[in-house]
Amino acid sequence: MAKIAFIGAGRMASAIVAGLLRHRVAEAGQIICTSAADNTGPELAQKTGIGYTQDLHELLSDADTVVLACKPQQLGQLGPEVAELSRKRLIISILAGTPIARLQQVFPEARNVVRAMPNTPGQVGAGITAYASADELGHEDDQMVKSILDALGETVPVTEDQIDAVTGVSGSGPAYVFEFIAALRDAGVAAGLEEELSYRLALNTVSGAAELLKVVPETPETHREWVSSPGGTTLAGLAVMEEAGFRDIMQRTVLAAKRRAEELAQG
Ligand SMILES: NC(=O)c1ccc[n+]([C@@H]2O[C@H](COP(=O)([O-])OP(=O)(O)OC[C@H]3O[C@@H](n4cnc5c(N)ncnc54)[C@H](OP(=O)(O)O)[C@@H]3O)[C@@H](O)[C@H]2O)c1
Numbered sequence: 001m002a003k004i005a006f007i008g009a010g011r012m013a014s015a016i017v018a019g020l021l022r023h024r025v026a027e028a029g030q031i032i033c034t035s036a037a038d039n040t041g042p043e044l045a046q047k048t049g050i051g052y053t054q055d056l057h058e059l060l061s062d063a064d065t066v067v068l069a070c071k072p073q074q075l076g077q078l079g080p081e082v083a084e085l086s087r088k089r090l091i092i093s094i095l096a097g098t099p100i101a102r103l104q105q106v107f108p109e110a111r112n113v114v115r116a117m118p119n120t121p122g123q124v125g126a127g128i129t130a131y132a133s134a135d136e137l138g139h140e141d142d143q144m145v146k147s148i149l150d151a152l153g154e155t156v157p158v159t160e161d162q163i164d165a166v167t168g169v170s171g172s173g174p175a176y177v178f179e180f181i182a183a184l185r186d187a188g189v190a191a192g193l194e195e196e197l198s199y200r201l202a203l204n205t206v207s208g209a210a211e212l213l214k215v216v217p218e219t220p221e222t223h224r225e226w227v228s229s230p231g232g233t234t235l236a237g238l239a240v241m242e243e244a245g246f247r248d249i250m251q252r253t254v255l256a257a258k259r260r261a262e263e264l265a266q267g
Contacts, residue, residue: 004148005063006033007078008070009041009052012094012152015123016067017048019151034059036074060085065144066110068093068103075106086110090141092131092148094118096171097264100134100160112137114145117166120174122152128170129153132160164265168258176253181206 004026006013013033020026028049034056035041045052053059056079060066066086068075072095087109094116095103103113116131129149137145149155158166181202188198213220228234 003063004031004065004067005059006031006067006069007059008068008074009033009035009044010069010071011123012118013067013069014040014044014047015125016069016148016151017044017050019125020148021048023147023151025147025151032059032063036070036077056082056085060089063089065090065092065148066107067148068095070095072096072098075102078106082106083108090114090144092116092145094129096167097261099265100132104134112141115160115163116145116149117163117171118149118152119170125151125153127153129155130158130163130166130170131155132158132163164258164261165254167261168254168256171261172254172257176250177206 004020006017017031017033020031021028029051031048032051032053033041033044034053035044041052041054044050060082066089068091075095075098083106086107088111089107090112091103091107091110092114093103096117098115100113100115103115104110107113113134114131114137115133116129118129119127121127122129129152131145131149133145146155181199184202184205185195185199188201189195193201209223213223216223224238228238
């Protein structure tokens, strides 16, 4: 298989490389990375056996696919030679808020440009990544995109005009869930539990409920009904959530994140 080059070797790049090696999509010798000032690139290379270079020419000369995984604001720091060096390559960007049109300015000669929106659980292989491409992906390139992004968890193709909404739901979503778990923990403390115990109960309740939804794929509303006996404890709790406008809060949360993603994409 042709070489995969990583621009950026931080948390997300490391998670993808680990997944590629684990799933045997590529051998360590077929992957090469570069980083900027810190030690992330050499560290990743040492830990996984992949190649490392500071030279863009060496990085890209044998590469067929380029994974762009630096910080969005670092995109402008890539030298202008990257335009020519990436000629005919497939570019897969995971940079948050960076539109395909901007990527095409940096990689004007690329074979195709893919904009992906992963989320933080991707770091442990439990993420979901939506992706959109500049031109329709050919079969082989589509397989390549999937096998690279599969390293982070599930993948789903979308159109670029859906990406800001995706950002509002799954990109920023882990933070909402962290906040929910923290709130459930604190509520348990308010109800008289020790913090450590309450946290353990809250965390496993959220991950367990999500797991149950995956294994028994009824709607969340059906599952909710199954645990809500008339006059029971769960209904008493749910009534407070409804009265406080929980669904409306979630809607405003996602719309605010989507709006912010739109603003950031405009630069
Ligand atoms: N973390 C997430 O869950 C998540 C979710 C969605 C999207 N994303 C996107 O994923 C991207 C990477 O995030 P991260 O958390 O992995 O960041 P990170 O850990 O800070 O890693 C950034 C990497 O890019 C390298 N880099 C910086 N400037 C460079 C340059 N000019 N040329 C080559 N490499 C350069 C850095 O090298 P040095 O360390 O040497 O400076 C570092 O290896 C971001 O664009 C972010 O928007 C992340």
